[in-house]
Amino acid sequence: xxxSRWFLLAASALVAxxxxxxxxxxxxxxxxxxxxxxxxxxxxxxxxGTLTIVGPGQALRRSVQLGSPVSIPAGVLYNxxxxxxxxxxxxxxxxxxxxxxxxxxxxxxxxxxxxSRLPVDLQNGISGTVYVxxxxxxxxxxxxxxxxxxxxxLGPAQTRTVTTRNGxxxxxxxxxxxxxxxxxxxxVAGVASTRVIDEVPGDPCNLSMTAVPDKGGEAxxxxxxxxxxxxxxxxxxxxxxxxxxxxxMQSTVDVPLKRDIAEVELPLPSGASVSVxxxxxxxxxxxxxxx
Amino acid sequence: xxxxxxxLACALSLPLAVHAQDATVQVLPPALDGSRPLEALTGSAxxxxxxxxxxxxxxxxxxxxxxxxxxxxxxxxxxxxxxTIADQGRLGIHTRYTARSHRxxxxxxxxxxxxxxxxxxxxxxxQVMQGATVLATQPVHAxxxxxxxxxxxxxxxxxxQAAAK
Numbered sequence: 001x002x003x004s005r006w007f008l009l010a011a012s013a014l015v016a017x018x019x020x021x022x023x024x025x026x027x028x029x030x031x032x033x034x035x036x037x038x039x040x041x042x043x044x045x046x047x048x049g050t051l052t053i054v055g056p057g058q059a060l061r062r063s064v065q066l067g068s069p070v071s072i073p074a075g076v077l078y079n080x081x082x083x084x085x086x087x088x089x090x091x092x093x094x095x096x097x098x099x100x101x102x103x104x105x106x107x108x109x110x111x112x113x114x115x116s117r118l119p120v121d122l123q124n125g126i127s128g129t130v131y132v133x134x135x136x137x138x139x140x141x142x143x144x145x146x147x148x149x150x151x152x153x154l155g156p157a158q159t160r161t162v163t164t165r166n167g168x169x170x171x172x173x174x175x176x177x178x179x180x181x182x183x184x185x186x187x188v189a190g191v192a193s194t195r196v197i198d199e200v201p202g203d204p205c206n207l208s209m210t211a212v213p214d215k216g217g218e219a220x221x222x223x224x225x226x227x228x229x230x231x232x233x234x235x236x237x238x239x240x241x242x243x244x245x246x247x248x249m250q251s252t253v254d255v256p257l258k259r260d261i262a263e264v265e266l267p268l269p270s271g272a273s274v275s276v277x278x279x280x281x282x283x284x285x286x287x288x289x290x291x
Numbered sequence: 292x293x294x295x296x297x298x299l300a301c302a303l304s305l306p307l308a309v310h311a312q313d314a315t316v317q318v319l320p321p322a323l324d325g326s327r328p329l330e331a332l333t334g335s336a337x338x339x340x341x342x343x344x345x346x347x348x349x350x351x352x353x354x355x356x357x358x359x360x361x362x363x364x365x366x367x368x369x370x371x372x373x374x375t376i377a378d379q380g381r382l383g384i385h386t387r388y389t390a391r392s393h394r395x396x397x398x399x400x401x402x403x404x405x406x407x408x409x410x411x412x413x414x415x416x417x418q419v420m421q422g423a424t425v426l427a428t429q430p431v432h433a434x435x436x437x438x439x440x441x442x443x444x445x446x447x448x449x450x451x452q453a454a455a456k
Contacts, residue, residue: 095427
């Protein structure tokens with residue numbers, strides 16, 4: 001090969017190499033960005049390229065001018081997680097990773113309170129679980145204090161503050177001594193969620209009855225006002241069972257409570273015994289003498 | 292000669308490729324912080340269903356087939372993953388997530404038994420593909436948080452997010 005040819009080849013290489021190198025895309029990624037925030041990726045190279053961002057949470061692509069920073073506006077990349085970022089120019093590409101973290105401002109709570117209805121005066125009977133999310137429904141995993149407040153119409157409110165762990169906080173509360181609706185509120189940084197808990201009377205307490213003869217000579221059985229152990233009236237319709245026994249024979253009558261009282265008239269022979277019960281609660285027993 | 296070498300390379304790589312789908316799994320003892328005791332059977336069912344959800348996730352994203360998620364994901368997780376698969380379809384790409392290892396721990400079981408949380412330190416390769424062409428392969432070390440809820444027959448992933456490491 002002649003000297004002039006060598007010279008031409010070398011000159012061509014000198015001219016072409018910087019051009020080729022200049023066209024190779026390169027980028028500098030931020031390690032972390034906050035979900036939904038604007039950010040910028042600086043790029044190197046020349047010409048047109050494409051930027052692809054893909055992860056389990058989102059996939060998007062932008063046409064870019066290599067050598068200029070790529071601006072991702074606010075609200076574009078908003079699902080927290082890890083993303084692969086690919087900057088490509090023809091067959092050349094550079095890839096990297098970017099981590100999108102949840103925004104730190106809570107916007108939504110997923111609050112589950114259980115049960116929605118329970119008897120009064122039950123220790124740790126109510127549970128509340130809260131998951132804390134940002135505006136894009138990303139779980140905020142950094143610790144945050146959650147305030148739980150259970151209040152009814154009468155008693156003082158129960159309050160607990162629990163710090164989230166991996167985005168979740170939970171607590172247990174006692175039901176009130178008085179029946180009624182209780183408001184169970186969970187709140188974090190000004191965001192609150194409320195559930196209504198229906199607190200109903202518990203089992204009857206100190207169930208007792210009296211028996212008197214009526215005008216026709218039958219026994220009139222009547223309970224005292226039926227209440228739970230906290231003094232709440234048992235709801236109308238609750239069944240009270242009267243059981244009469246005589247000479248080995250037994251008969252039962254179910255009577256629903258009406259205005260706190262259950263009453264029934266029974267033809268009882270003298271010497272019969274009568275008992276009263278409601279659910280698993282047994283009351284007193286009477287030996288009927290006919291008077 | 293070159294053809295022989297290629298055949299040999301293919302024969303060697305085949306068992307490795309099959310093996311690569313079987314990630315190593317380490318299950319750490321639960322750290323429930325008193326929320327609710329966890330029966331051993333429940334714990335193993337949760338881990339089994341969670342790992343199965345990863346397999347479904349991998350297949351769905353590789354094939355851009357969101358219906359493959361329906362058995363294992365519900366709620367917000369399903370909506371989010373469905374959306375990403377739709378994005379992938381629009382861009383003409385698909386992604387292959389090949390898990391290398393999972394290190395799992397159940398960290399929360401709600402007092403009512405209606406939700407359960409797993410933290411998974413997972414190592415996987417994310418391969419972004421356009422047709423059969425690999426655009427990029429990136430190894431990822433992530434800390435996933437998943438919230439699972441019981442359905443009639445299994446635990447389903449209701450929330451699925453890589454959290455800060």
